[in-house]
Amino acid sequence: MRLPNGRTATFDIVRHRGSVVLIAQPTRQSVVLIRQFRYAIGQWVWELPAGSLERGERPDKAARRECEEEIGMSPRRISKVAALYPTPGFCDEIMLFYRCSHFVRPTHRVHADPDEIIEPRVFSLPEAGALVEHGKVVDMKTILGLGLIRS
Secondary structure (H helix, E strand, C coil): CECCCCCECCCCCECCCCEEEEEECCCCCEEEEEEEEECCCCEEEEECCEEECCCCCCHHHHHHHHHHHHHCCEEEEEEEEEEECCCCCCECCCEEEEEEEEEECCCCCCCCCCCCCEEEEEEEHHHHHHHHHCCCCCCHHHHHHHHHHHC
């Protein structure tokens, strides 16, 4: 690639369709985190539910779909709160953060992804903050997402 200063360089770039991160709040003072095994780091982690966009899928529809798949509930209210690049040095993924609330049970059968073992749990905001402070939350999207609702 040609750089703005005229030099050329070689880059490895990961192309990504984008993803949604769910800040699922059953109440204004609580949030749903999921416990999931992350093979890349070899450990169970507590994190905000999230997932990749499917080809041609609208981000708000992806947020609703992922909410149903990962926490078993469908949000009646959803609003985008941020759009951020987690690793712009080598990847074009954009993470779209959505606040979800006013949940109802889905009217259809929801199928989780076959490669996921997920345990959703509702935490009070102070409990979620304590998980971060004690190193129980280790991924940046979750720490950032919790910060978006705690500030």
